[in-house]
Amino acid sequence: MENQIERQCREAGLKLTGQRRTIAKVLTEAEDHPSANELYKRCSEIDPKISLSTLYRTLRALEEARIIQSHDFGEGHARFELCSKEPHDHLIDLVSGDVHEFRHPDLERLKQFIAKEFGYDVVRHRVELYAVPIKQSHAKRRRSR
Amino acid sequence: MENQIERQCREAGLKLTGQRRTIAKVLTEAEDHPSANELYKRCSEIDPKISLSTLYRTLRALEEARIIQSHDFGEGHARFELCSKEPHDHLIDLVSGDVHEFRHPDLERLKQFIAKEFGYDVVRHRVELYAVPIKQSHAKRRRSR
DNA sequence: AATAATAATGCTTCTAATTCGCATTTGAAC
DNA sequence: GTTCAAATGCGAATTAGAAGCATTATTATT
Numbered sequence: 001m002e003n004q005i006e007r008q009c010r011e012a013g014l015k016l017t018g019q020r021r022t023i024a025k026v027l028t029e030a031e032d033h034p035s036a037n038e039l040y041k042r043c044s045e046i047d048p049k050i051s052l053s054t055l056y057r058t059l060r061a062l063e064e065a066r067i068i069q070s071h072d073f074g075e076g077h078a079r080f081e082l083c084s085k086e087p088h089d090h091l092i093d094l095v096s097g098d099v100h101e102f103r104h105p106d107l108e109r110l111k112q113f114i115a116k117e118f119g120y121d122v123v124r125h126r127v128e129l130y131a132v133p134i135k136q137s138h139a140k141r142r143r144s145r
Numbered sequence: 146m147e148n149q150i151e152r153q154c155r156e157a158g159l160k161l162t163g164q165r166r167t168i169a170k171v172l173t174e175a176e177d178h179p180s181a182n183e184l185y186k187r188c189s190e191i192d193p194k195i196s197l198s199t200l201y202r203t204l205r206a207l208e209e210a211r212i213i214q215s216h217d218f219g220e221g222h223a224r225f226e227l228c229s230k231e232p233h234d235h236l237i238d239l240v241s242g243d244v245h246e247f248r249h250p251d252l253e254r255l256k257q258f259i260a261k262e263f264g265y266d267v268v269r270h271r272v273e274l275y276a277v278p279i280k281q282s283h284a285k286r287r288r289s290r
Numbered sequence: 291a292a293t294a295a296t297a298a299t300g301c302t303t304c305t306a307a308t309t310c311g312c313a314t315t316t317g318a319a320c
Numbered sequence: 321g322t323t324c325a326a327a328t329g330c331g332a333a334t335t336a337g338a339a340g341c342a343t344t345a346t347t348a349t350t
Contacts, residue, residue: 014326014327015316015317015318015325015326015327016317016318017316017317017326017327017328018316019327019328020327035307036307036308037307049329050328050329051328051329051330052308052329053308053309053310053328053329053330053331054327054328054329056307056308056309057309057327057328058327060308060309061327072217072219074217076306076307076337077306077307077308078307078308091259091260091263091265093265094268100263102259102262102263104255104259106251106255107252107255107259110249110251110252110255111272111274114236114247114249114252114274115236115274115276116279117247118236118245118247118276119278119279120236120238120274120276120277120278120279121276121277121278121279122274122275122276123239123275123276123277124275125272125273125274125275126219126271126272126273126275127256127270127271127272127273128270128271128272129256129259129260129265129267129270130267130268130269130270130271131260131263131265131266131267131268132265132266132268133264133265133266134261134264134265134266159297159298160296160297160298160345160346160347161346161347162297162298162299162345162346163345164298164299165298180336181336181337182336194300195299195300196299196300196301197300197337198299198300198301198302198337198338198339199298199299199300201336201337201338202298202299202338203298205337205338206298221308221335221336222335222336222337223336223337
């Protein structure tokens with residue numbers, strides 16, 4: 001059975017190689033926002049002979065085909081996720097590195113409003129909240145890093 | 146006469162060298178959001194012997210001292226600006242590369258509200274609108290790139 | 291002003307993420 | 321099955337930025 005990415009690849013005219021199937025599987029099953037390196041690790045477990053070049057090239061091809069999306073959370077490397085998810089913004093947990101997704105309609109309205117005031121149309125935006133967990137009962141809760 | 150950055154350097158315990166005075170002057174007079182490379186060009190015109198290492202190290206020192214701030218607009222390099230400006234977000238003109246600054250109180254409220262729902266306190270945020278100029282009378286106005 | 295202590299400079303070299311060149315292989319369509 | 325463009329894998333290149341280290345300059349102290 002063909003998964004979503006494989007279908008999208010076909011639609012985009014991208015050849016379906018074994019390596020791409022591997023990458024597609026890993027991306028589809030990822031519930032986080034993995035980096036290229038992390039993806040490489042996961043792919044290597046399925047196909048130990050896959051090369052990092054292929055991974056990078058495929059990531060780029062998938063991004064150009066609007067199948068995946070890359071994010072830069074200021075860590076010095078990109079993170080990837082599927083475009084098929086609902087559009088959303090990110091809240092990055094500064095303590096654990098976890099990423100939460102959200103979207104608020106007011107935010108959408110507001111950004112269009114602000115841009116319009118400058119005479120612009122928003123093509124895309126980046127909204128990232130870098131945050132720390134609220135301490136409930138001060139100093140009680142300790143986080144692992 | 147000592148400028149703002151020079152005073153802040155002194156307060157932060159940073160030595161005032163000729164190179165730093167040069168960098169301070171360039172940063173103070175910049176009305177845009179220059180990259181390290183652009184800053185290097187401008188500094189070199191004042192002091193042709195200044196080294197890129199010194200610039201990078203100084204930028205880092207100034208950032209650690211909260212005198213300047215760096216931004217990553219996804220171009221593969223950082224851009225810098227003074228912290229002494231009012232806090233603001235950025236609208237990036239995708240056609241010209243120009244950066245406009247804005248801040249909207251609703252946005253501030255909204256981000257706190259969203260984070261709170263997840264149980265977080267926002268430490269910092271990044272809001273960037275990537276936008277194109279609205280075409281007034283379609284196809285009349287042509288932009289230079 | 292001369293000095294001492296320490297921080298900053300300017301080389302050069304390194305790093306790390308990502309890209310590129312190129313010879314070889316492979317999937318897709320006939 | 322043959323064909324041919326597209327994809328792979330290797331290694332080398334690229335690029336922003338950081339680091340090591342010997343030399344120099346700044347600031348505080350005499």
